[in-house]
Structures are given as C-alpha cells and as structure tokens.
Amino acid sequence: MSTAPRSATRRRVTKETEIEISIDLDATAGGVVQVDTKLPFFDHMVSQLGRHGGFDLTVRATGDIEIDSHHTVEDTGILLGEAFAEALGDKAGVRRFASNRVPLDEALIDVALDLSGRPYLHYEIDPPGQKILGDPPFDPQLAEEFWRAFITSAGITLHLELVRGRNTHHIIEASFKGVARSLRDAVKVEVEGGVVPSTKGTL
Numbered sequence: 049m050s051t052a053p054r055s056a057t058r059r060r061v062t063k064e065t066e067i068e069i070s071i072d073l074d075a076t077a078g079g080v081v082q083v084d085t086k087l088p089f090f091d092h093m094v095s096q097l098g099r100h101g102g103f104d105l106t107v108r109a110t111g112d113i114e115i116d117s118h119h120t121v122e123d124t125g126i127l128l129g130e131a132f133a134e135a136l137g138d139k140a141g142v143r144r145f146a147s148n149r150v151p152l153d154e155a156l157i158d159v160a161l162d163l164s165g166r167p168y169l170h171y172e173i174d175p176p177g178q179k180i181l182g183d184p185p186f187d188p189q190l191a192e193e194f195w196r197a198f199i200t201s202a203g204i205t206l207h208l209e210l211v212r213g214r215n216t217h218h219i220i221e222a223s224f225k226g227v228a229r230s231l232r233d234a235v236k237v238e239v240e241g242g243v244v245p246s247t248k249g250t251l
Contacts, residue, residue: 094224097224141242158210
C-alpha cells in the first residue's frame with residue numbers, strides 16, 4: 049500500500065446547501081464513518097460507501113430539505129466526488145478497473161467502473177418507484193442524481209444495472225454497496241511506485 053496519504057477534506061457552501069466532507073482511502077480500521085445530512089435513508093446509503101469501501105468518511109450537510117431533498121443529495125455527490133478525486137491523486141499503481149455483482153435478499157445489482165478520468169454514467173436501475181419511508185421520505189430517483197454528480201466530479205466511468213429485484217430499499221442499498229466494493233478494489237495500489245495505468249500516462 050502507498051505510504052503517501054490519500055486523503056482530502058472539502059467544503060462547499062451555496063444558497064441551498066452547506067456541506068463538509070473528509071475522506072481517507074487507506075483507512076486502517078475498516079473505515080470510520082460518520083454521515084449526517086438530515087436525510088436518514090441517504091445517510092444510511094452514503095455510510096455504505098465508507099463502510100464497504102474501507103474508507104474513513106465524514107459527511108456533514110445541511111440543506112433546504114423543507115423544499116426538496118434534491119439539492120442536498122446532488123451537492124453531496126458533487127463534493128464527495130471532488131474529495132475522492134483529490135484523495136486519489138495521480139492514480140499511480142492503482143488497479144483502476146473493478147466490477148462485481150452484489151445481492152441484497154431478492155435484489156441483485158451489477159457494477160462496473162473505471163477510474164478513467166472520463167465521467168460517464170450508465171444507470172439501468174428502475175425500482176418500483178415508491179418513496180422509501182422515513183422523515184423525510186427518500187425519492188429513489190435521487191440515487192441516480194447522486195451517482196451522476198459523484199462520477200462527474202470524480203472523473204469515473206460507472207455502469208450500474210439492476211439484474212433483478214422488487215424491494216426499492218434493497219435495490220438502492222445493493223447499488224451503493226456494489227459501488228463501494230468496486231471502488232475499494234479499483235483504488236488499491238498494486239505496484240508501489242508504479243506507473244499510472246494508462247498508455248497516455250495520465251488519467
């Protein structure tokens with residue numbers, strides 16, 4: 049594993065949200081995770097990225113959720129992508145590519161990603177559509193907005209597909225866990241002091 053720190057802290061303030069995020073890609077204790085966005089289900093999902101990605105992750109956000117949750121979810125994705133990209137650095141020696149299938153009860157999600165530097169999202173997940181209960185409830189369509197914001201800021205190519213599933217909660221959670229596990233694999237340093245895994249010499 050690289051001895052250089054792969055961590056970052058970012059802050060973003062707009063008229064709609066105020067967010068602070070810190071991330072360490074090389075957590076030694078399996079990931080210390082603290083997430084508070086005032087959206088309980090979204091907190092649970094973002095926490096999956098830290099826990100199953102093996103990252104230390106702290107997210108604190110306040111936003112105009114009295115109007116809608118969209119701004120908080122999207123802006124969290126933007127800032128998390130920026131922090132992830134900063135922590136990842138020049139990507140020398142990393143695996144770069146990763147893919148897996150992750151089940152959660154009846155739900156099964158297929159994930160493939162590339163730390164390509166080229167943002168692209170293929171999102172083929174169409175859950176039943178009902179909001180996930182909570183206070184406030186979570187609209188599952190916002191998951192796609194989160195991933196688009198995250199991959200655009202992080203410079204990641206991400207393909208997410210629903211293989212099967214009926215329960216919206218299970219489908220969305222399996223997608224977050226699947227991306228987390230793929231990120232964990234993709235950022236692993238295989239060759240200490242290695243070259244950037246691209247014929248261009250940069251990602």
